[in-house]
Amino acid sequence: MQQNLELLKEKPFFSSFPGKALKLLAFLAERAQVSPGDVLFEEGDDHGRAYLILSGKLILVKQKDGTKVVVQHYADGDFLGFFSLLGAMPALFTLEATTETTLLTINRKQFSKILEQFPETTPLALKALLKELHAWERKNIHQAAACCLSRTGVTVL
Numbered sequence: 001m002q003q004n005l006e007l008l009k010e011k012p013f014f015s016s017f018p019g020k021a022l023k024l025l026a027f028l029a030e031r032a033q034v035s036p037g038d039v040l041f042e043e044g045d046d047h048g049r050a051y052l053i054l055s056g057k058l059i060l061v062k063q064k065d066g067t068k069v070v071v072q073h074y075a076d077g078d079f080l081g082f083f084s085l086l087g088a089m090p091a092l093f094t095l096e097a098t099t100e101t102t103l104l105t106i107n108r109k110q111f112s113k114i115l116e117q118f119p120e121t122t123p124l125a126l127k128a129l130l131k132e133l134h135a136w137e138r139k140n141i142h143q144a145a146a147c148c149l150s151r152t153g154v155t156v157l
Helices: 002-009 019-028 108-117 121-143 146-151
Strands: 030-034 039-041 049-055 058-064 067-074 094-097 101-107
Touching (some): 002 049, 002 101, 039 049, 108 121
Antiparallel strands (some): 030 101, 039 094, 058 067, 058 094
16 A cells, blocks of 8 residues: 555645545555556446556557557556546547556546545646646647647637
């Protein structure tokens, strides 16, 4: 549990959570092993989990015209899926392992327990979520070609 606590403290999404809330979350979090080719969730699934990669590699893929297109690579230390902790949402992509991978996982039910027991964490989680969304958009605006800028602007409004 102590290792889980230290890992979660390092993630911006949880860094402002009260100590007791983080300790409970660290206790509830689960470790999982996946093998190359294992699918953690498929496009359309409501997986309801966040994943912290402790070791290994994952890829996010999208099926396009019958071909698997790799959208993003993830590796040690990456934290993904935290939007799904706050509510149901179907996945837009498929997440699969490319190597033996060890994960720390948090599911929506566990996270909801934290929000119920520590109501002060809800605004902190929303603030962290908005900060991540803004950072994501900022990064993508800088990387977007001029032709694609009209497809950005979600947080500008």
